[in-house]
Amino acid sequence: MEDERVARVWLSGVCEPGDVSVWRMVKALGAVEAVAAIQRGRVHRESGATEKKVTGWGMRAGAFDLEGALFICAQYGGRVVCPGDAEWPSTLDQLGESAPLLLWVRGELDLRAVCLRSVAVVGARAATPYGIRAAADLGAELSDRGWTVVSGGALGIDGAAHRGALAADGNTVAVLASGVDVAYPPRHEGLFAEIAAKGLLVSEWPPTAHPTRPRFLVRNRVIAALTRGTVVVEADLRSGALNTAHHARSLGRQLMAYPGPVTSLMSRGCHDLLRASPPHTRLVTGVDDVLEEVGPIGEGLDRPDGRPILPRDHLDPDTRAVLEAIPAGPRGTPTHAIAAAASLDLPTTRSRLALLAATGFTTRTRTGWRLNPPT
CATH class of the missing domain: 3.40.50.450 (Rossmann fold)
Known part of the structure; x- marks a missing residue:
C-alpha cells in the first residue's frame, strides 16, 4: 500500500472525520507530510488547528493500531477507497473542506x-x-x-x-x-x-x-x-x-x-x-x-389512467404522426411514403424526421428511414 494511502488510513484513526483543519493540512502538505507534522506536534497555521488539538491527535496516535485496523478490514473482506481511485464517488468532493479523506x-x-x-x-x-x-x-x-x-x-x-x-x-x-x-x-x-x-x-x-x-x-x-x-x-x-x-x-x-x-x-x-x-x-x-x-425526464411520471408515459408521448402531433407512419423492420422507408402515410406535406415530414433522428427515434439509411429499437 503506497505511502499516501497509508497516511490517510493513519489520519482516519487519529483525527475525527469532517475536521476542516485536517483536510486543509492534507491539501497543503499532502497526507504523508500532514502525518509527519502531527507526529512532531507541529501546528500548520493555515489549517486553523490549535496546539490543543494537535496535542490531542498525538495522544490518540499512541492508541491507534494501523496494522491491526488494516488486518481486521481485510478479514472482513473490506478495502480502503481514497480520492482518485476509480471507485471513489466524485460527488463526495462537492463537500469541499469537509470531504472525507478516505x-x-x-x-x-x-x-x-x-x-x-x-x-x-x-x-x-x-x-x-x-x-x-x-x-x-x-x-x-x-x-x-x-x-x-x-x-x-x-x-x-x-x-x-x-x-x-x-x-x-x-x-x-x-x-x-x-x-x-x-x-x-x-x-x-x-x-x-x-x-x-x-x-x-x-x-x-x-x-x-x-x-x-x-x-x-x-x-x-x-x-x-x-x-x-x-x-x-x-x-x-x-x-x-x-x-x-x-x-x-x-x-x-x-x-x-x-x-x-x-x-x-x-x-x-x-x-x-x-x-x-x-x-x-x-x-x-x-x-x-x-x-x-x-430521475431522467419522464421517469416516474404516470398517466391519470395508470399507464406509464413513454418518450413518444411528449412529441407534438405532427412528429408523432410521422413516427407512427414509419413501418417496423430493418429496411428504410422513403420520405414521400412516410409523408403519404402521415397525411403531411414533404417539408413538414422532412423537418419532423430530422427531429426524430436527433432525439434517437429514427436512423436514415440508403433506402430511407427506419425505427431505432427502444432503449
Whole structure:
C-alpha cells in the first residue's frame, strides 16, 4: 500500500472525520507530510488547528493500531477507497473542506457505480408503523426500478428502507458512524451481515471504532453527498434526519419528505420541511413522485389512467404522426411514403424526421428511414 494511502488510513484513526483543519493540512502538505507534522506536534497555521488539538491527535496516535485496523478490514473482506481511485464517488468532493479523506468499504459492489443512481431514505429511529411501512415500500420500489437505497443503518426508518431494498434483491448502502465491523445498533447485526453480502457497508472510521453522538451527525453529510436526492419519511423536530436534509439542501440535491398525520410527533419535522419558505422540499407519497424529482425526464411520471408515459408521448402531433407512419423492420422507408402515410406535406415530414433522428427515434439509411429499437 503506497505511502499516501497509508497516511490517510493513519489520519482516519487519529483525527475525527469532517475536521476542516485536517483536510486543509492534507491539501497543503499532502497526507504523508500532514502525518509527519502531527507526529512532531507541529501546528500548520493555515489549517486553523490549535496546539490543543494537535496535542490531542498525538495522544490518540499512541492508541491507534494501523496494522491491526488494516488486518481486521481485510478479514472482513473490506478495502480502503481514497480520492482518485476509480471507485471513489466524485460527488463526495462537492463537500469541499469537509470531504472525507478516505472511506472504509465492506462488500463486493463498486461504490461509485451503485451510487450513480441512488436515493437516500432517512428518518426517525422511533418510527411509527406508518413510517416503517412507507420506508420499506419505498426501498423495495426503488430497487425494482434499478435505484440504490442509501441510509444510515439505524433503527426505525433506516432499517426499514434497507430491508425493503434487500427484499427486492436490490442494492443498498449503509453509511455507518462506526467501523464496518461493528454492528450498531446490536439488533442490526444480522441486517449488516446481509448488507455486507449483497450491498455495501461504508464508514470514515477504521474497524473497531464505536459510534458517538457527534459521529452520527458527521456521517450524515456523506449520505447526502453520495445520492441524487434525500427522502425524509418520518422525523420529529430534533431528528438527526433533518441534519441529513440540511446537507442535501446545501449540496443542491433534491430534498423530499413524506407527509404524515397532523397528530403524529414523528411527522412534525417533515411538515416543517414542507412548510419552509422558499419551498426547497417536495412532498412525495411514493416511488413515482421520488423518481420524478431525481430521475431522467419522464421517469416516474404516470398517466391519470395508470399507464406509464413513454418518450413518444411528449412529441407534438405532427412528429408523432410521422413516427407512427414509419413501418417496423430493418429496411428504410422513403420520405414521400412516410409523408403519404402521415397525411403531411414533404417539408413538414422532412423537418419532423430530422427531429426524430436527433432525439434517437429514427436512423436514415440508403433506402430511407427506419425505427431505432427502444432503449
